[in-house]
Amino acid sequence: MNTINNANEVLVDCQNVWKIFGARAPTAIRAVEERGLSKKQILEEFDCVVGVANANLQVRRGEIFCIMGLSGSGKSTLVRLLNRLIEPSLGQITIKGKDIAKLNAAELRDMRARNIGMVFQSVALLPGRTVLENAAFGLEVRGVPRDERYKIARAALEKVGLADWMARYPSELSGGMQQRVGLARALAADPEIILMDEPFSALDPLIRRQLQDEFRQLTKSLGKSSVFITHDLEEAIRIGDRIAIMKDGVIVQVGTAEEIVTQPADDYVSEFVAGISRIHLVKAHSVMLPVAEFQTLQPHCDVEALLKTSPEADIGELIDLTMRSNRDAVAVVENGAMVGIVTTRGLLCGVAGTPARELVAA
Amino acid sequence: MNADLIRFSPGVYLAPAVDWLNANFHPFFDAVTKLIEAVLGGIEAVLLYPSPYVVILVAVLLAAFLINFRVAVITAVSLAFCLLAGLWTASMQTFALVTVAVFISVSIAFPLGILASRYKSLEAGLRPVLDIMQTVPPWVYLIPAVMIFSLGRVPAIIATIVYGIPPMLRLTTLAFNQVPKDLLELGQATGAPPRAILLKIEIPSATPTLLVGLNQCILLSLAMVVLAGLVGAGGLGAEVTRGLTRMEMGLGLRAGLAIVAIAILLDRLSKGALQGRGRGPTRATH
Numbered sequence: 001m002n003t004i005n006n007a008n009e010v011l012v013d014c015q016n017v018w019k020i021f022g023a024r025a026p027t028a029i030r031a032v033e034e035r036g037l038s039k040k041q042i043l044e045e046f047d048c049v050v051g052v053a054n055a056n057l058q059v060r061r062g063e064i065f066c067i068m069g070l071s072g073s074g075k076s077t078l079v080r081l082l083n084r085l086i087e088p089s090l091g092q093i094t095i096k097g098k099d100i101a102k103l104n105a106a107e108l109r110d111m112r113a114r115n116i117g118m119v120f121q122s123v124a125l126l127p128g129r130t131v132l133e134n135a136a137f138g139l140e141v142r143g144v145p146r147d148e149r150y151k152i153a154r155a156a157l158e159k160v161g162l163a164d165w166m167a168r169y170p171s172e173l174s175g176g177m178q179q180r181v182g183l184a185r186a187l188a189a190d191p192e193i194i195l196m197d198e199p200f201s202a203l204d205p206l207i208r209r210q211l212q213d214e215f216r217q218l219t220k221s222l223g224k225s226s227v228f229i230t231h232d233l234e235e236a237i238r239i240g241d242r243i244a245i246m247k248d249g250v251i252v253q254v255g256t257a258e259e260i261v262t263q264p265a266d267d268y269v270s271e272f273v274a275g276i277s278r279i280h281l282v283k284a285h286s287v288m289l290p291v292a293e294f295q296t297l298q299p300h301c302d303v304e305a306l307l308k309t310s311p312e313a314d315i316g317e318l319i320d321l322t323m324r325s326n327r328d329a330v331a332v333v334e335n336g337a338m339v340g341i342v343t344t345r346g347l348l349c350g351v352a353g354t355p356a357r358e359l360v361a362a
Numbered sequence: 363m364n365a366d367l368i369r370f371s372p373g374v375y376l377a378p379a380v381d382w383l384n385a386n387f388h389p390f391f392d393a394v395t396k397l398i399e400a401v402l403g404g405i406e407a408v409l410l411y412p413s414p415y416v417v418i419l420v421a422v423l424l425a426a427f428l429i430n431f432r433v434a435v436i437t438a439v440s441l442a443f444c445l446l447a448g449l450w451t452a453s454m455q456t457f458a459l460v461t462v463a464v465f466i467s468v469s470i471a472f473p474l475g476i477l478a479s480r481y482k483s484l485e486a487g488l489r490p491v492l493d494i495m496q497t498v499p500p501w502v503y504l505i506p507a508v509m510i511f512s513l514g515r516v517p518a519i520i521a522t523i524v525y526g527i528p529p530m531l532r533l534t535t536l537a538f539n540q541v542p543k544d545l546l547e548l549g550q551a552t553g554a555p556p557r558a559i560l561l562k563i564e565i566p567s568a569t570p571t572l573l574v575g576l577n578q579c580i581l582l583s584l585a586m587v588v589l590a591g592l593v594g595a596g597g598l599g600a601e602v603t604r605g606l607t608r609m610e611m612g613l614g615l616r617a618g619l620a621i622v623a624i625a626i627l628l629d630r631l632s633k634g635a636l637q638g639r640g641r642g643p644t645r646a647t648h
């Protein structure tokens with residue numbers, strides 16, 4: 001099996017996608033194409049709301065892609081564009097290489113049923129059906145025979161820890177349990193991509209953390225890809241492999257949690273990341289000094305005698321190592337070669353959020 | 363200026379229209395009459411041929427097995443009242459008349475109501491028509507109905523249908539407009555075909571409002587039944603009319619209460635039959 005290729009396969013690809021709401025949306029779109037107006041200009045000139053503006057994103061196989069933004073930033077609109085619950089005003093969206101705008105009604109249904117599941121913020125369980133019947137809903141509308149769909153739904157409910165609740169009705173379950181039924185329903189349909197629109201927003205912090213961890217672990221163990229919407233950066237960091245930050249319909253930055261926290265693209269993003277704990281985010285490679293530079297600063301130190309770690313070690317681990325060693329520096333080793341040194345000063349800068357480069361000058 | 367000149371008299375145009383219909387579509391109306399008479403006659407025969415005790419017993423057993431014990435008790439009490447009031451035949455005639463009328467009203471109003479909730483322009487177009495249908499005094503319907511179908515049960519049933527359509531149609535539209543948006547989105551997002559969305563999502567979540575519509579349809583149809591007595595449709599309406607014309611308080615009251623009994627019976631039976639044996643969250647939550 002060609003795992004390298006597989007892992008990099010792009011499942012969802014958005015190219016210059018716009019969504020403009022309002023009676024005069026077509027005229028506004030033409031103006032955007034010709035004159036490149038901004039969101040504010042469009043609102044003033046055409047009285048149209050820009051839901052999503054010029055969004056580009058790629059979701060790869062096996063990846064959890066978080067979209068983070070404040071209320072009204074267009075997250076729900078963007079995620080609904082991905083399974084064509086909303087038609088884009090402009091741009092192209094491909095799922096597994098197929099342009100979804102070109103699918104006819106039957107093909108679109110088939111794609112939604114097989115390739116791309118969705119979990120809703122409002123859970124959207126059918127009140128008159130038991131938990132088991134709800135979990136089997138996707139299979140039912142696909143015409144899977146009763147016994148088989150119940151078997152699959154039972155397995156999915158077991159995965160989310162609801163094995164004892166199958167005969168209950170949704171109204172008998174707590175919010176967190178209902179959300180798990182929603183997840184089980186999506187899992188039972190066995191899609192490659194799961195869209196999650198703020199699924200855990202309405203839950204209390206403890207249950208939420210638990211579900212976040214369960215979700216990440218489940219998605220990874222089943223090899224699914226996911227687009228996960230949230231308005232909470234900490235949630236995005238906990239769950240996401242990569243994070244896109246949205247503001248007023250525009251994707252302002254895409255990157256790993258570490259990239260976003262250590263190199264925010266603009267003031268808006270830096271304001272967001274200001275309160276985030278860096279201990280488990282910032283890795284050795286972004287706080288280390290080149291070996292030569294360290295040696296000019298501390299010529300008497302024998303770098304070979306330092307404790308060694310990998311470039312992926314986070315600040316927490318580095319602090320642990322430094323405490324155990326009798327020196328105040330740790331060597332970073334990659335493929336047998338020493339690539340840098342992390343000093344206590346570097347560690348403190350990492351925690352405080354000052355880039356490592358600046359400490360040389362200091 | 364002479365007020366007579368500008369007086370608007372739709373009857374002047376309507377009467378010839380009805381005459382024209384009568385002249386040109388007589389075979390059609392004749393066929394409709396025969397069909398309705400046949401269906402009504404069939405139901406009445408089933409209800410009236412066996413002894414009343416047998417009918418009551420069978421009805422109670424069916425209600426007990428298919429719906430629940432409460433509905434069975436209501437069935438027993440209301441049918442027993444009709445029998446003891448000495449109005450068994452008239453009650454069964456009315457039961458048949460209303461059942462057929464409601465069945466036809468619902469078959470027309472339900473699909474139209476769904477269409478009206480899908481297409482806002484249809485809803486806007488239907489609204490004034492429904493307003494007129496509901497505000498025109500019901501016996502006015504009887505005039506063209508009698509002109510076309512002559513006296514008897516058929517004009518009565520036609521007028522009853524016309525009267526029963528608006529509440530059912532309005533509440534169907536309302537029920538479908540009220541289906542939560544996230545459930546519809548769920549249907550679309552799981553790739554459900556439109557028929558599955560209708561049957562598995564929309565109708566179940568519209569059911570409570572649809573039942574209110576059905577209830578209104580039944581009650582208004584029963585109210586119309588009294589008027590139907592005026593045009594010779596027989597049944598309890600004829601008994602009420604007789605009580606009125608002869609100033610017989612006892613007969614009028616008995617017939618009136620029998621109508622109430624039939625109304626309650628029809629309402630509980632239809633609700634029970636549509637909801638099944640109390641499945642779902644209504645039973646699950648306390």
Ligand SMILES: Nc1ncnc2c1ncn2[C@@H]1O[C@H](COP(=O)(O)OP(=O)(O)OP(=O)(O)O)[C@@H](O)[C@H]1O
Pocket residue numbers: 021022049050051069070071072073074075076077078231
């Ligand atoms: N159907 C619609 N018609 C008109 N405007 C809409 C529609 N849907 C969304 N919008 C507008 O698009 C913008 C983005 O909305 P969206 O629902 O995507 O935000 P969101 O990021 O999901 O917010 P939240 O966190 O509150 O769910 C908002 O300004 C909203 O007013």
Ligand SMILES: [Mg+2]
Pocket residue numbers: 075076077198
């Ligand atoms: Mg949203």
